[in-house]
Amino acid sequence: MAPDSPVIVSAAALVRSRRRAAFADFVRRFRRDRLAVTGLVVLVGFGLMALLAPWVVDQDGLSAVASLDNPTWAGPGGEFLMGTDHLGRSVAAQFVQGSRVSLFVGLMSTVLTIAIGSVVGIVAGFFGRWTDSVLMRLTDWFLVIPFLPLAIVLASVLGRGIWNIIFVIAITSWPSTARLVRSQVLTVKERLYVDRARALGATQVHVIRRHVLPNVAPLILASATLAVPISILTETTLAFLGLGDPTQASWGKTLEEAFQAGAISRGAWWYYLPAGLGIVAVVLAFTLFGRALEEILDPRLRDR
């Protein structure tokens, strides 16, 4: 601490000032990474687009019935900014509306993935012994089973709905988070302050809540940010294979419809280009952002 800082009296104030300093340090490091800042800006842009979609998009433009009078396969530029599809629907409207499902599924399934992975990782790492062996065996099983085939099987069996997709993605992608969290818990568990808390009579729950969780949280956050792009890509692939929610426009569904309608052989690039570019932009932005977070929060990676 700098010598001219005010004398701190209470423990709470000390904690607050340390947290503030740590956060300022984080922001300083983050701002140095120009790619990560770009990623964040892109994400905020797409997030706003997804939130405002119900007001920006003319919902009639999404239904095939309301688009009967529109020209089909119209190129971009004319009356429709990004052209129309095989049913005369506006590609631009579908693009804006489609961002909602991609982002929603990406975020929700990540929340679920992280929740399952963290609970398994913390329980396995903290309680050790046979709990650890059983949970890690289970994790290994899920880790080896190929991800997309399992997702395909689950999605075909469960049916097509947005929550089913979220569940499928979470149930297939939690193992790597569980392993990461477990290894971090194992190192935290051996620290002196945990021994000290135990000696003072702290319960297991207290130790997990006050000592283990805060130490594992940054890592969980970084791994969550890196899980989002994978979730988004999986959602897109499932939708492309015809396993997405049939009632909602999504980027993956647009690509599926474009492919099924023969957009490639017609040379209707405006139909399948925007949705793909949207996916690439969001996934790349999340990846850049997540890597920066990971580099800052995980000291082992700082010198890379």
Next chain:
Amino acid sequence: MRPRFVVGKVLGALSTLAFVVVVNFFLFRVVNDDPVESMFRGRNLSIEQKDRLRQQFNLDGTRFEQFAAYVRELLSGNLGVSLQSRRPVTTEIGEAIWPTIALVGTATTLSMIIGISIGIRAGWRRRSRFDVGSTTFSMFTYSVPDFWLAMLVLGLFSVQLGVFPTGGLQDAGTTATGISLLLDQLHHMALPCLVLAIAYLGEYAIVMRSSMLDTVREDYLQLARAKGLRDVDVRRRHAVPNAVLPVVSLSALNFGFVLSGAIAVESIFSWPGLGQATLQAIRGPDFPMLQGLFLLFSAAVIVANLAVDLLYGVLDPRVGGR
């Protein structure tokens, strides 16, 4: 290698395989309690006919008797009958497996060779122009959905430019044999293979690069330099052989992803492999076929992982023991 290490790995793989078989059976039964009922929905079958069918599909008896019957059939190589073609699933898979092996094998080899070479160069000269450029490129390919890349490539090279066929294993009604047939098939395989290779080389490059960065700091590299070895020799003889190990284990995990990637990419190029078979099975839905494919994909990945684990034990004595 220590025998204990080998036995442990083999047992681990077997337990995973057993888990997959259990999942594979119960997953389809949970939803589909009576496959005969849903398979012949809308058709007037007498009770006796249904009973006969149930017996045929091993659906009489309790859940556990059914499971035992499923395992018995599995061990004798019977995966059931496809609902769509009414042919045994093993026959369907047997026909579709070779195009996929050719495609996925070539694509994996290409993406490993290119990805590893990029990673070596990028990691050796950190923050160089090549490093920054190739890392950006790798992140980009990692973010591109493989099937979208396939659509772009198909639209550009096959439809607009017309330099590659639009799909299939070979020209329709071709009478070519021998070398010219092979060339024709390679011509058809070029685009899907290119797409899969590009989609997966980024990850190899990134992992190889960070492994190189770890290796560069090791003492034995300092020693090699101090001996007066040329830079090229330090890299080739001392850095690369050690740095390549993590990439070896990545390749097995990735094998599952490449197989998965092949599902969408194959259907775009109408490549008659397991991917296209999967898509058709989803459309059905053809549950026996999906079950068989899932089992095959999982077994392939499990075997690949076991092979790599054992190979790792040979390559790195610290892991496998002498």
